[in-house]
Amino acid sequence: MEQSHSQSSKLLSDFYAISIISSTMLGVGLLTLPSSITNQTNNADGWIVLIMDGLLFIGIVLFLVWMVKYFTISCMFDFSQEVTGKLIGNIFNFAIVVYFTSVASFEVRAMAEMIHFYLLETMPIELIILSFILTGVYLITGGIDSIGKVMALCFPVTVIILLILYLLSIGMVDLKNLQPVLADGFSPLLSAFTTVSVSFLGIETIVFLPKHMKNKNHLRKVSIIGFSIPLLLYIITYVLVVGALSVPEVKTTVWPTIEFVQTHEVKGIFFERLELFLLIVWLLQFFLTFVMYFFLAVSGFKKIFKNRSTTNIIFLVPVLFMSSLAPKTASDVSNYSTVLGWAFLVTFLVIPLFFSMLMKIKKVVFK
Amino acid sequence: MLDSKFQPNADYTVQTFLDLVGQNTDVGSKKLWLSPTKYICIIYLQGLVDGEKLDNLTQHVVETKAKSETQTLDDIDSFISVIKDKEVYTYKQAISCFFKGQPLLFISESTTAYSLNMSMTKQRSLSEPTTEKVVRGPKIALIENLDENLGLLRQRSTEEEMVIEDIYIGNTKEHRTSIVFHNKHCQTHIVNQVREKLLDIPLDNIQDSGMIEEFLEEAPYSPFPQVQNTERPDRVLAAVNEGRVAILVDGSPFALLVPTTFDMIMKSPDDYYERWIAGSLLRLLRYLSIFITLFFSAIYISLVSFNQGLLPTELAITIAATRENVPFSPFIEAVVMEVTLELLREAGLRLPTPVGQTVGLVGGVVIGQAAVEAHIVSSVMIIVVSVSAIASFTVPQYGIGLSFRILRFVSMMIAAIFGLYGVTMFFLVLVIHLTKLESFGMAYFKPFFALNKKAWKDSYIRLPNKSLKQSKNKSE
Numbered sequence: 001m002e003q004s005h006s007q008s009s010k011l012l013s014d015f016y017a018i019s020i021i022s023s024t025m026l027g028v029g030l031l032t033l034p035s036s037i038t039n040q041t042n043n044a045d046g047w048i049v050l051i052m053d054g055l056l057f058i059g060i061v062l063f064l065v066w067m068v069k070y071f072t073i074s075c076m077f078d079f080s081q082e083v084t085g086k087l088i089g090n091i092f093n094f095a096i097v098v099y100f101t102s103v104a105s106f107e108v109r110a111m112a113e114m115i116h117f118y119l120l121e122t123m124p125i126e127l128i129i130l131s132f133i134l135t136g137v138y139l140i141t142g143g144i145d146s147i148g149k150v151m152a153l154c155f156p157v158t159v160i161i162l163l164i165l166y167l168l169s170i171g172m173v174d175l176k177n178l179q180p181v182l183a184d185g186f187s188p189l190l191s192a193f194t195t196v197s198v199s200f201l202g203i204e205t206i207v208f209l210p211k212h213m214k215n216k217n218h219l220r221k222v223s224i225i226g227f228s229i230p231l232l233l234y235i236i237t238y239v240l241v242v243g244a245l246s247v248p249e250v251k252t253t254v255w256p257t258i259e260f261v262q263t264h265e266v267k268g269i270f271f272e273r274l275e276l277f278l279l280i281v282w283l284l285q286f287f288l289t290f291v292m293y294f295f296l297a298v299s300g301f302k303k304i305f306k307n308r309s310t311t312n313i314i315f316l317v318p319v320l321f322m323s324s325l326a327p328k329t330a331s332d333v334s335n336y337s338t339v340l341g342w343a344f345l346v347t348f349l350v351i352p353l354f355f356s357m358l359m360k361i362k363k364v365v366f367k
Numbered sequence: 368m369l370d371s372k373f374q375p376n377a378d379y380t381v382q383t384f385l386d387l388v389g390q391n392t393d394v395g396s397k398k399l400w401l402s403p404t405k406y407i408c409i410i411y412l413q414g415l416v417d418g419e420k421l422d423n424l425t426q427h428v429v430e431t432k433a434k435s436e437t438q439t440l441d442d443i444d445s446f447i448s449v450i451k452d453k454e455v456y457t458y459k460q461a462i463s464c465f466f467k468g469q470p471l472l473f474i475s476e477s478t479t480a481y482s483l484n485m486s487m488t489k490q491r492s493l494s495e496p497t498t499e500k501v502v503r504g505p506k507i508a509l510i511e512n513l514d515e516n517l518g519l520l521r522q523r524s525t526e527e528e529m530v531i532e533d534i535y536i537g538n539t540k541e542h543r544t545s546i547v548f549h550n551k552h553c554q555t556h557i558v559n560q561v562r563e564k565l566l567d568i569p570l571d572n573i574q575d576s577g578m579i580e581e582f583l584e585e586a587p588y589s590p591f592p593q594v595q596n597t598e599r600p601d602r603v604l605a606a607v608n609e610g611r612v613a614i615l616v617d618g619s620p621f622a623l624l625v626p627t628t629f630d631m632i633m634k635s636p637d638d639y640y641e642r643w644i645a646g647s648l649l650r651l652l653r654y655l656s657i658f659i660t661l662f663f664s665a666i667y668i669s670l671v672s673f674n675q676g677l678l679p680t681e682l683a684i685t686i687a688a689t690r691e692n693v694p695f696s697p698f699i700e701a702v703v704m705e706v707t708l709e710l711l712r713e714a715g716l717r718l719p720t721p722v723g724q725t726v727g728l729v730g731g732v733v734i735g736q737a738a739v740e741a742h743i744v745s746s747v748m749i750i751v752v753s754v755s756a757i758a759s760f761t762v763p764q765y766g767i768g769l770s771f772r773i774l775r776f777v778s779m780m781i782a783a784i785f786g787l788y789g790v791t792m793f794f795l796v797l798v799i800h801l802t803k804l805e806s807f808g809m810a811y812f813k814p815f816f817a818l819n820k821k822a823w824k825d826s827y828i829r830l831p832n833k834s835l836k837q838s839k840n841k842s843e
Binding site for chain 1: 674676679680785786787798800802803
């Protein structure tokens with residue numbers, strides 16, 4: 001029996017925080033990333049972009065962690081009010097909440113598209129979306145403690161199952177599909193830069209997380225590990241998927257990662273095609289990403305309006321439902337993701353930078 | 368009337384007393400003359416008096432009668448002081464003692480009566496546990512007598528720090544329960560919470576510890592039991608040494624253990640009595656069996672109803688062939704079979720043991736065979752349903768097995784509507800629910816990977832004690 005557990009310890013330990021960051025990042029990106037990058041680069045060099053972009057983001061993460069420490073930020077919502085005052089801060093917060101809500105509804109819609117396509121062709125998409133959102137509501141009422149626990153339970157399982165699936169399908173990979181390296185030079189890589197950045201959507205949680213962490217000093221370690229796991233998975237996924245399916249085929253498929261797992265058939269067990277496991281496991285990941293954004297949106301509203309979470313949740317459920325149904329077709333959904341990518345860069349880079357500069361000026365001027 | 372004191376006339380007192388207790392045929396009385404003028408009167412409940420002791424008393428009075436009157440009285444006085452429990456002055460006291468089974472002794476011309484220590488407790492002898500069987504390990508179970516149970520615990524425990532505390536519960540605060548805890552290992556806030564909750568119980572007639580269980584739970588609407596019950600003294604002691612509180616209720620052979628978490632329920636005492644490899648594998652098997660109980664039928668239903676393409680072709684053809692003449696959807700098929708199985712299980716439980724077993728066997732085999740031949744259910748469905756039924760029996764605690772049986776119907780229903788997507792979401796809902804539950808400040812369910820290194824070694828598997836000890840030394 002663990003004696004240490006008491007009612008007061010509702011804060012997240014390091015493992016929980018890592019799971020939250022990684023699970024928030026691993027969403028629709030892993031399933032679509034090979035095709036979206038390849039569409040930009042037109043060759044098989046996406047993994048180089050991933051590595052370069054990943055390293056750049058690690059740098060940014062380090063900077064943000066330093067900033068969090070320097071200004072002792074516990075949550076971006078608090079910090080924006082602190083810097084620009086209540087009113088303007090709340091306008092910024094509202095914008096951030098709108099962004100979070102959009103990401104959440106985007107994840108729901110992408111999930112529903114996937115499920116509709118592979119598992120439940122006859123089920124109306126509205127029902128899938130509604131049941132998904134309501135399950136999320138149930139988790140959010142438990143607070144960050146429950147969210148952390150569910151993530152810590154599901155995240156390692158999903159990663160392990162994903163790696164096993166990759167391992168089983170590794171025979172399909174032909175490295176010739178990845179050659180020649182850098183045949184077109186560096187220019188295509190630059191065009192893919194923003195597309196790749198979209199895959200890192202989710203890392204912005206690190207500026208909202210310190211409030212809930214048990215050891216705030218471990219933020220750097222937690223963020224780097226939390227960022228590196230998805231980054232590695234992305235690189236592996238890209239190499240395997242493009243290696244197995246070849247560039248022209250990847251470009252035309254909507255869900256290249258699922259296609260990749262689908263190509264391999266196993267004989268002699270109860271399931272012939274392994275994509276079933278990938279679908280189930282990634283359904284969990286969709287859910288976790290969605291829940292984290294939903295939770296952040298709720299806590300943002302709580303900060304702005306100073307009301308109870310329940311009211312915000314009741315308000316957000318129809319909003320999420322409607323906005324996830326807003327894109328009419330699958331291509332609308334992918335346009336949606338491009339817009340979100342820009343919004344992500346703004347929330348992740350511009351707003352924290354802008355605020356910290358303001359704060360710095362404020363400190364200098366008022367001293 | 369009740370509070371009034373006795374008259375110095377024993378005949379009158381006895382008569383009034385008998386009027387007060389009413390027309391009970393099991394009331395017996397004995398009038399013994401000590402001398403031509405003095406007599407004693409004993410009133411007792413026939414079923415509860417220790418006949419041997421009563422005979423001894425009668426014999427003693429008869430033997431001493433021959434002596435001189437004063438000597439007889441002295442003799443009787445000293446004799447009474449040996450056998451008396453306490454002195455009684457009012458009718459109220461007398462009635463309360465009387466119905467506890469203690470005979471009352473009235474002396475002529477005395478205003479004091481005595482309740483005698485002659486009650487006999489009815490109890491069965493110690494026997495083997497019937498609900499928690501182990502292959503290897505102590506084969507003794509708690510019984511219905513609280514004092515005997517506490518004795519059993521004391522005898523087997525070498526801990527000096529084990530504290531036994533009596534708490535009287537119920538509306539009238541008359542029912543005796545004992546809480547047992549380890550003075551050092553147990554956190555005081557848990558003990559305090561237990562005490563408070565026990566004192567708040569608004570029940571009148573407490574026949575078994577199962578009745579107070581729901582008052583200890585924090586989420587009574589949850590399908591998962593948050594209080595563990597056991598009839599094994601070894602399990603109680605192990606729990607007490609771990610820092611948990613055991614609650615023993617007088618009249619119940621089941622002790623309650625709090626706080627309870629999911630992995631505690633999944634542990635069986637013989638995990639520790641067998642060698643560690645066997646213990647670990649069996650424990651993993653139990654987790655697997657929970658999964659099978661909950662999701663096997665559901666996954667089968669959703670694969671057959673929605674995604675036959677995911678099955679290997681040969682298997683899909685086989686299943687389709689067995690379902691060829693079955694007019695029902697897989698869900699209806701499964702429900703028919705599950706309900707039949709639950710009926711058989713319940714019938715087998717209620718009937719006398721030999722008949723019950725026969726009903727189970729005959730019912731299961733015959734109905735299953737006939738249902739397949741009549742094309743009401745497919746043979747694959749019979750296999751699926753029986754495997755998940757068998758799996759539900761492997762859970763070490765009956766109560767949690769019950770909740771999984773109920774949840775299985777829910778998961779089947781969801782599978783019929785939402786397919787694999789629904790099953791996954793149902794799994795998520797269950798996980799979320801489990802993470803929200805708390806038992807006396809302890810998280811009911813903790814993810815596997817978040818455990819620390821020490822807890823790991825005795826969680827989903829059980830590593831040898833040697834390594835447990837080493838990790839303890841390292842951490843110190």
